[in-house]
Amino acid sequence: MNRRDRAVTPVVSTILMVAIVVVLAATISVFFFGATENLNEPAPIVGQTSGEFEPGADAQRVRITHIAGESVPAKELEIVVRASGPDVDTEARLVNLPEFDEEKDPENIISYFYKEIESNDPNTWGVGDTIQFEINVGGADFREPPRGSNPDADELTVLIVHTPSRAVIVRKTFTP
Structure with a gap:
């Protein structure tokens, strides 16, 4: 294998790791800060x-x-x-x-x-x-x-x- 083909794997793995960390941080922050508690139920529609x-x-x-x-x-x-x-x-x-x-x-x-x-x-x-x-x-x-x-x-x-x-x-x- 030449050196050019091997460089793709570290770049892709770094991007995947960053994406996983961002998703995990967002999930934990929603749970920790209770963002879902402030959602109101929708109003009924009186047409x-x-x-x-x-x-x-x-x-x-x-x-x-x-x-x-x-x-x-x-x-x-x-x-x-x-x-x-x-x-x-x-x-x-x-x-x-x-x-x-x-x-x-x-x-x-x-x-x-x-x-x-x-x-x-x-x-x-x-x-x-x-x-x-x-x-x-x-x-x-x-x-x-x-x-x-x-x-x-x-x-x-x-x-x-x-x-x-x-x-x-x-x-x-x-x-x-």
Whole structure:
């Protein structure tokens, strides 16, 4: 054998050894630093929803209906309600569904008397199911013109958040 043929083997073996060390180092670092622990589960896909907001004399009813997509366990949902306008800029959250506990807010925009998931199984929000609640006119008045000293509001935004993935799966904005 001549000298030129023998030089190929050390070069190839060196490249292979470096590749093995790099792969081993990457594997160990993923295990050591726990990079896989921070991965969120993907959010369910709620393909289509319909929303309606009915401002009225005593009740300002919000209804969001699941039309198509995956069912979501109610305990994995949080509803964020934002009212804004010339006299109001506030937010409330409905948590711990399906019991509808509220994170108390000073403006009290969610009515405490009418909140539910209209469904055959209130523990799941799936196709054909409706989440509904009322906006307190004393917290945000969407009627034209607002009555008395009620704060004038002109835009209502409802976000439905999948809490394990922290993803907004539904966003509805109403401007009555």
